[in-house]
Amino acid sequence: MNAVAAATRVDRAWAVLGQVPDPEVPAISLCDLGIVRDVREQGAALEVVLTPTYSGCPATEVIERSVVEAIDAAGLGPARVSLQRAPAWTTDWISEDGRRKLRDYGIAPPGPVADGGAVPIRIVGRRLAPVACPRCGSAHTERLSAFGSTACKALWRCLACREPFEHFKPI
Amino acid sequence: MQASINLPADPQLQYLLRIGDTCLILGQRLGEWCGHAPILEEDIALANMALDLIGQARGVLTRAGDQCPQDYDEDQLAFLREERDYFNPTMAELPRGDFAFTVLRNLMLSTWLKLLWERLQDSSDTEIAAIAGKALKEARYHQQHAADWLVRLGDGTEASRRRVEAALATLWPYAAELFAADAVDAAAEAAGLGPSVAALREPWLAEISAVFAEVHLPVPAEGRFRSTGRQGVHSEHMGFILAEMQHLQRAYPGGAW
Numbered sequence: 001m002n003a004v005a006a007a008t009r010v011d012r013a014w015a016v017l018g019q020v021p022d023p024e025v026p027a028i029s030l031c032d033l034g035i036v037r038d039v040r041e042q043g044a045a046l047e048v049v050l051t052p053t054y055s056g057c058p059a060t061e062v063i064e065r066s067v068v069e070a071i072d073a074a075g076l077g078p079a080r081v082s083l084q085r086a087p088a089w090t091t092d093w094i095s096e097d098g099r100r101k102l103r104d105y106g107i108a109p110p111g112p113v114a115d116g117g118a119v120p121i122r123i124v125g126r127r128l129a130p131v132a133c134p135r136c137g138s139a140h141t142e143r144l145s146a147f148g149s150t151a152c153k154a155l156w157r158c159l160a161c162r163e164p165f166e167h168f169k170p171i
Numbered sequence: 172m173q174a175s176i177n178l179p180a181d182p183q184l185q186y187l188l189r190i191g192d193t194c195l196i197l198g199q200r201l202g203e204w205c206g207h208a209p210i211l212e213e214d215i216a217l218a219n220m221a222l223d224l225i226g227q228a229r230g231v232l233t234r235a236g237d238q239c240p241q242d243y244d245e246d247q248l249a250f251l252r253e254e255r256d257y258f259n260p261t262m263a264e265l266p267r268g269d270f271a272f273t274v275l276r277n278l279m280l281s282t283w284l285k286l287l288w289e290r291l292q293d294s295s296d297t298e299i300a301a302i303a304g305k306a307l308k309e310a311r312y313h314q315q316h317a318a319d320w321l322v323r324l325g326d327g328t329e330a331s332r333r334r335v336e337a338a339l340a341t342l343w344p345y346a347a348e349l350f351a352a353d354a355v356d357a358a359a360e361a362a363g364l365g366p367s368v369a370a371l372r373e374p375w376l377a378e379i380s381a382v383f384a385e386v387h388l389p390v391p392a393e394g395r396f397r398s399t400g401r402q403g404v405h406s407e408h409m410g411f412i413l414a415e416m417q418h419l420q421r422a423y424p425g426g427a428w
Contacts, residue, residue: 055305056226085230085301088308145212146316147219155212171308 009076013039013046016074023062024150025168027105030063034093037084046071046079051089054151091152091170102168103134108156110170131167133158143167173424176243176251182358184238185258186365187299188248189355189401190287191231192259195249197280198224199416200267209270216316217273223309230302250420254409261398262345264409271324271334275342278317282378283349285310286371295363318382325386339388344396349375351397 017039018031030036030050038049048067052060064081071079091110094102099109108131130139138160145155148166157164178184201221208214229245236243263280267273288310291303324331349368356367380390398406419426 052305054223054226055230055302055309056222056224058222086297086304088301088304090308145216146312146319147212147216149215151219151222155215169312171312 010039013076016070020070023059028098028101032095032098048081049084051084053089106134108134108167110168113170135163136161173421175253178256182355185355186359187235189258191228192257193263194224195228196259196263203267220313227306234298250417255403259400260348261400261406272338274320275338281310281313285314286374290366322385343391345398348398
């Protein structure tokens with residue numbers, strides 16, 4: 001395959017992956033989530049390099065399968081997935097578009113990850129960064145639990161509109 | 172029944188298994204809370220942390236399996252070893268106890284793991300360094316969760332305070348093992364694989380003391396008891412947890428779903 005055709009195939013694959021939803025947060029695509037690190041041709045196959053979000057994320061294997069299926073369905077296969085652990089995934093890689101889609105879906109997007117760690121160094125007595133309610137926009141909110149329905153989210157509630165909501169944890 | 176696998180005597184392998192087994196066994200203990208935690212949010216939190224730990228164990232055990240001439244995979248290492256070939260510190264295998272016990276153990280072990288992952292980011296084994304980079308972020312959340320709860324329970328009611336003190340009296344003797352360095356640590360340190368656990372003692376004590384100070388919980392003195400899980404010599408509780416974990420793979424070899 002010549003260079004132009006290869007570039008087209010890789011570009012088309014990126015476009016396809018931009019339509020593959022995250023299985024646990026289907027409002028955003030794998031590209032929005034920032035876990036697609038590279039797409040490249042390896043011989044006749046297309047290699048998609050993914051970075052896992054959490055060590056134990058049960059969606060990782062589903063994501064691998066849906067990537068291969070989507071590339072095949074678009075006629076760009078065969079495809080294979082490789083996992084790249086370093087550098088570790090951070091919520092800072094979620095695109096602006098992805099953040100907007102999260103908010104529209106009712107999930108408060110993550111704030112920026114603090115230098116040197118996702119959370120402040122102080123173990124006790126720390127102040128939580130304010131999280132705005134994705135429904136009414138109020139900053140008058142409180143955290144109910146640091147862990148939520150999936151590894152990547154925490155439970156919050158809005159004290160203004162009284163609605164509970166999920167917050168995508170900065171990590 | 173599926174036969175047990177044999178491990179080569181290799182200090183670097185044992186070093187990795189000590190880490191992987193800590194995550195595996197603690198993850199299993201936290202998983203026991205699923206459906207039993209005092210409130211729904213904590214049920215979810217404990218299951219989430221168990222999932223992180225199992226994920227970390229998968230990564231480390233896969234890497235450990237690569238170092239065996241038989242090229243074992245994560246499942247073989249997780250489910251087909253004899254008790255003496257598991258190397259988690261004994262603290263991880265103790266029965267889950269009440270919520271105060273679980274919170275305090277999580278605080279002690281997540282602090283220990285956090286300090287370990289921090290240093291393992293510089294491992295000469297790039298795969299281990301990559302796993303550590305991810306696991307560190309997770310361990311920080313686990314530590315904060317446990318510290319928040321220890322303060323709530325320690326400053327809570329008379330009953331919650333009493334339970335925290337009882338948990339501390341039970342758990343503290345097992346803390347000494349976390350820092351008891353031996354030839355395995357020396358070999359790992361010399362190879363650049365990871366730190367000797369002795370190096371974790373001071374920062375661990377500083378962080379634990381800071382949390383205890385919030386609720387005026389005195390740091391107990393170190394006694395003479397030494398548990399020996401990291402040598403493969405476990406408490407009477409280990410056989411039971413392994414029987415539960417291993418049953419399926421022993422009864423249905425290679426079973427998958």
